[in-house]
Amino acid sequence: MPELLEPRPGAAGRHVGGNTEEPMGHGEMKSYFDEPSLDYAVTDTLIDDGVREELASIAARYPQPRSALLPMLHLVQSVEGRVTPAGIEACAEILGLTTADVSGVATFYTMYKRRPVGKYHVGVCTTSLCAVMGGDEVYARLQDHLGIGNDETTEDGAVTLEHLECNAACDMAPVMMVNWEFFDQTTPRRACEIVDALRAGEEVTATRGARVVTWQQAERVLAGFPDGRADEGVTSGPTSQLGLRVAAERGWSAPDPNDFRTTGDDSAEEAK
Amino acid sequence: MTDPSTSSGQAVLTPVLTANWGDERAWKIGNYERRGGYSALRTALQMEPSEVVSVVKDSGLRGRGGAGFPTGMKWSFIPQDNPKPKYLVVNADESEPGTCKDIPLMMASPHTLVEGVIISAYAIRANTAFIYVRGEVLHVVRRLQQAVREAYSAGYCGPNVLGTGYDLEIIVHAGAGAYICGEETALLDSLEGRRGQPRLRPPFPAVAGLYASPTVINNVESIASVPSIIRNGAAWFSSMGTEKSKGMTIYSLSGHVTNPGQFEAPLGITLRELLGLAGGIREGHELKFWTPGGSSTPILMPEHLDVPLDYEGVAAQKSMLGTKALQCFDETTSVVRVVLRWTEFYKHESCGKCTPCREGTWWLVQILHRLEAGQGQEGDIDKLLDLCENILGRSFCALGDGATSPISSAIKYFRDEFEQGMHTPAWELFPYERSTVFVREPAGAQA
Numbered sequence: 001m002p003e004l005l006e007p008r009p010g011a012a013g014r015h016v017g018g019n020t021e022e023p024m025g026h027g028e029m030k031s032y033f034d035e036p037s038l039d040y041a042v043t044d045t046l047i048d049d050g051v052r053e054e055l056a057s058i059a060a061r062y063p064q065p066r067s068a069l070l071p072m073l074h075l076v077q078s079v080e081g082r083v084t085p086a087g088i089e090a091c092a093e094i095l096g097l098t099t100a101d102v103s104g105v106a107t108f109y110t111m112y113k114r115r116p117v118g119k120y121h122v123g124v125c126t127t128s129l130c131a132v133m134g135g136d137e138v139y140a141r142l143q144d145h146l147g148i149g150n151d152e153t154t155e156d157g158a159v160t161l162e163h164l165e166c167n168a169a170c171d172m173a174p175v176m177m178v179n180w181e182f183f184d185q186t187t188p189r190r191a192c193e194i195v196d197a198l199r200a201g202e203e204v205t206a207t208r209g210a211r212v213v214t215w216q217q218a219e220r221v222l223a224g225f226p227d228g229r230a231d232e233g234v235t236s237g238p239t240s241q242l243g244l245r246v247a248a249e250r251g252w253s254a255p256d257p258n259d260f261r262t263t264g265d266d267s268a269e270e271a272k
Numbered sequence: 273m274t275d276p277s278t279s280s281g282q283a284v285l286t287p288v289l290t291a292n293w294g295d296e297r298a299w300k301i302g303n304y305e306r307r308g309g310y311s312a313l314r315t316a317l318q319m320e321p322s323e324v325v326s327v328v329k330d331s332g333l334r335g336r337g338g339a340g341f342p343t344g345m346k347w348s349f350i351p352q353d354n355p356k357p358k359y360l361v362v363n364a365d366e367s368e369p370g371t372c373k374d375i376p377l378m379m380a381s382p383h384t385l386v387e388g389v390i391i392s393a394y395a396i397r398a399n400t401a402f403i404y405v406r407g408e409v410l411h412v413v414r415r416l417q418q419a420v421r422e423a424y425s426a427g428y429c430g431p432n433v434l435g436t437g438y439d440l441e442i443i444v445h446a447g448a449g450a451y452i453c454g455e456e457t458a459l460l461d462s463l464e465g466r467r468g469q470p471r472l473r474p475p476f477p478a479v480a481g482l483y484a485s486p487t488v489i490n491n492v493e494s495i496a497s498v499p500s501i502i503r504n505g506a507a508w509f510s511s512m513g514t515e516k517s518k519g520m521t522i523y524s525l526s527g528h529v530t531n532p533g534q535f536e537a538p539l540g541i542t543l544r545e546l547l548g549l550a551g552g553i554r555e556g557h558e559l560k561f562w563t564p565g566g567s568s569t570p571i572l573m574p575e576h577l578d579v580p581l582d583y584e585g586v587a588a589q590k591s592m593l594g595t596k597a598l599q600c601f602d603e604t605t606s607v608v609r610v611v612l613r614w615t616e617f618y619k620h621e622s623c624g625k626c627t628p629c630r631e632g633t634w635w636l637v638q639i640l641h642r643l644e645a646g647q648g649q650e651g652d653i654d655k656l657l658d659l660c661e662n663i664l665g666r667s668f669c670a671l672g673d674g675a676t677s678p679i680s681s682a683i684k685y686f687r688d689e690f691e692q693g694m695h696t697p698a699w700e701l702f703p704y705e706r707s708t709v710f711v712r713e714p715a716g717a718q719a
Binding site: 061062063064066067068069070071073074095104105108109110111112123126127128129131132133134136137164165166167168169170171172173174177179180181182185187188206208209210218221222223224226227229230231233235236237238239240241242243244245246247250252253254255257259260261 | 283284285286287288290291292293294295296297298299300357366367368369370371372374375376379380381400406407408409410411413414415417418421443444445446447448449450451462463464465466467468483503504505507508511512520523524525526527528531532533534535536537549550567597599601605609610611613614617620621623704705707708709710
């Protein structure tokens with residue numbers, strides 16, 4: 001099977017529809033140890049004293065400072081646009097860890113990026129259910145439309161494309177995420193419209209979520225610094241409310257708690 | 273089939289956790305309080321912590337994250353004579369393929385969870401609680417952060433909760449993309465700022481969890497169920513469900529269903545009943561196979577439509593209730609393709625700590641790839657089963673076990689389809705575009 005063992009150059013496409021021969025993508029046959037490590041050639045950094053203070057303030061939230069490492073790395077990404085050697089050093093210094101300790105953590109989690117991420121990180125779920133429901137087609141079309149493969153960024157620096165593992169919105173498949181906001185029940189055409197609008201600098205609002213911020217701004221929220229957008233968007237999607245609607249139509253509800261208050265002792269005490 | 277509404281005295285659907293998901297701005301504390309929110313907290317604070325544990329024990333609530341361990345019993349394992357601080361950690365890392373109940377709960381009604389956190393932390397005498405939420409859900413993180421801030425402002429958490437002298441800090445902690453962190457001991461390592469790799473048990477987290485201190489780790493839905501139990505009583509809760517699987521729970525219907533969505537029902541409802549409420553399998557198609565509780569639970573078949581979806585009922589069919597993530601696939605679906613993708617998921621998410629999982633998932637993917645491409649080799653199916661046998665029960669944590677479930681169950685029911693992988697690509701047997709939801713989208717839009 002030599003052709004299956006060799007990753008094809010630029011073969012970011014997953015197999016779609018049977019008319020192409022591109023089953024790889026993912027680097028399925030490629031070791032994750034082949035992933036580029038941190039780029040230590042990068043020496044310029046935006047991490048200044050103000051950022052260090054913020055990093056230290058995250059550490060102060062926790063009973064033990066090291067617990068802050070994940071949010072601190074989110075903050076590094078929000079400042080630097082990726083995890084940089086300077087960011088690693090700052091975290092290590094503040095937490096009293098070695099840079100090897102911090103790098104070990106930074107390279108374990110998929111949300112930490114070692115290469116610059118575009119203004120908008122566009123993810124398409126291609127785990128089984130979304131893939132079958134059309135995620136593969138959405139992902140393939142976006143690759144064609146943007147002219148980039150997995151984990152690559154458009155030349156204008158606007159969009160980084162990545163296929164994702166399950167993002168917990170399976171009842172709204174196929175699911176696309178932009179900077180970790182939900183774009184539910186997407187189609188290839190809709191997905192292209194969304195990325196076009198993003199690249200044109202238009203305001204785009206998530207299906208369930210807020211007006212889309214930049215990837216770096218989103219990372220700041222994940223670091224624990226709210227952006228005041230919690231009140232934007234819907235309470236829930238239509239599929240989330242389906243059971244509720246069916247129950248209302250048929251007059252179904254949970255049992256009446258009063259039918260179970262037999263002794264009366266508790267309620268009498270409560271009344272006092 | 274009988275009309276579900278008349279088959280028993282109980283309502284078929286019982287919205288409790290989902291009851292306010294249709295409310296305007298349900299995530300705001302005022303709207304939550306208007307529905308009686310935080311009244312359970314006031315009730316609980318008038319009780320002894322041990323009484324709260326007893327009520328939850330009596331209710332029969334079992335873990336909603338997959339394992340089904342009795343929640344109250346888990347709480348009672350916390351050694352109260354241990355001088356170390358106690359911790360409550362909410363596992364909000366929902367990532368099991370197919371599972372999509374905790375995310376909408378936290379987006380729509382984060383206060384249901386926050387109130388549950390405060391009551392549960394009080395019950396186990398913890399002064400610090402963490403909500404470990406997966407990082408890939410930005411808006412959910414926002415709503416949780418805001419809900420916790422609102423709870424602090426209202427005096428429901430922070431120092432001296434409602435003047436009782438009880439102190440509680442709640443920290444919303446965003447993860448960074450790792451399915452393995454849904455495994456409770458890996459979650460603890462991650463929360464300590466390390467790579468998320470599982471720990472050897474014993475010691476169990478109840479004895480030596482976060483910072484080697486006594487720790488309770490519960491799923492979002494389990495903790496979110498606590499306020500309703502305190503408010504309405506253990507008898508109310510246990511009046512729903514079946515003999516050993518009490519209460520209401522959220523079933524998530526996805527895939528080739530006319531109307532996919534969330535349905536909150538007493539434990540023990542069947543997929544046939546749920547499909548009846550969801551308009552059935554999409555028009556012109558029929559159910560081929562399904563999962564009862566995510567990809568780690570062995571697949572089931574149309575013949576299992578009447579299996580009661582409770583812990584015992586699904587276990588009796590050699591599967592697991594898991595997270596009640598009912599992923600339905602119709603006859604257009606290639607089972608080899610679906611299993612391959614799940615296996616790629618496990619390979620991607622394997623933490624690399626133990627050899628059977630790290631190497632095994634690697635080999636499984638390679639074999640499944642060639643079967644999908646119609647280039648399977650003689651002995652491949654037996655090799656898959658052999659690999660599964662060497663992973664199942666020999667891995668450090670349940671991720672390895674879970675990786676084998678879809679493969680061995682799919683081969684059990686669809687061996688002939690795997691055999692066809694020796695000569696015919698899956699996309700020729702099952703043209704992939706036929707499975708999509710937008711199969712009817714105009715050709716011009718797709719081409």
